[in-house]
Amino acid sequence: MKKMMILVAMWLLASSSVWAQSQPVIGIINLEQALFNTDAARALEENTRSQFRTDEERLERLNGELREIIERAQRDESIMSEDELRQLNSDAEEKQVQMQVIAERLQNAWNQRQQQFIESQRQFLGQAIEAVVQEGSYDIVLNAEAVAYFNNSFDITALVTAKLNELAR
Template identity: 30%
Template sequence: MKLLRNLLLASCVMASFSAFADTKIGVVDIRAALFSSDAAKAFSESMAGEFKTQEMEVRAVQESGQKLQERIKKDAAIMSDTERTKLALELEEKAKEFKYLKGKLDSAVSTKKQAFIQESKPKVDQVLKDLVDSEKFDLIMPREAVVYSGQSLDITAKVIEKLNALK
């Protein structure tokens, strides 16, 4: 519904601006600009270091579960019912542990990314305002609200450049 409203609004705005030949319009993929910036690359590196232990723990549980699964498949014919049941329960516990640890890690990473986005929003807003002022844009639209735009309207690279210039 929101996308439809944005598209309708964009169509109305574009139609009303089409009468003005000198109207300057830009389209920006804000998320791509933000996550392609030097600040985002530094953020990703710090996150990799911060969550390295948890990622290793998740991988270890996953590998342990895979080994159990392989053992069950390989030796099922020669195992007793009791042993097979015991290994199946162990595998189930590993799957639960993996799901819990993976969910916990994903949640922590998501929280950090959201914090980074919130922290970066004023910088992105300032960069866009600077571009409007310096290059005399009449309209800058987010990429997700545009059905089609020519490459000449895309200002994402300029936004990345200006974000990288901010230190």
């Protein structure tokens, strides 16, 4: 009986190690996060913000002026004439249009810079993923956007970001 237990235990141990060896090593990566968490992406954001700081300040100033107009209209509506209310409304609309133009210009510039950055980093991203896959002996790497759920232990995004930073040096 004792020999039988030892044989069964050895068989279970051997079969579980074979089973463990046959399991694929899986990694999950959020490509956008890996790319935009890099030092290069942070530098791009700082550069873009400094280049468009004047527009951002103008946008904030217009927003403050619009808030003042709205507060004044709410506070003084009962004592204002129709002409004064129309003028306030016209001023508010003008500020909104100006804000929209500036916001669209900023958004377009940011989108364009992001696209250029993605294109410039595409090759490095491929190299970083390949290096992480080889170092971690991954059998399968899936895009996080294509996976409904995964345990964070499968996430290799930070490893790829670190490798991208390493390649950029």
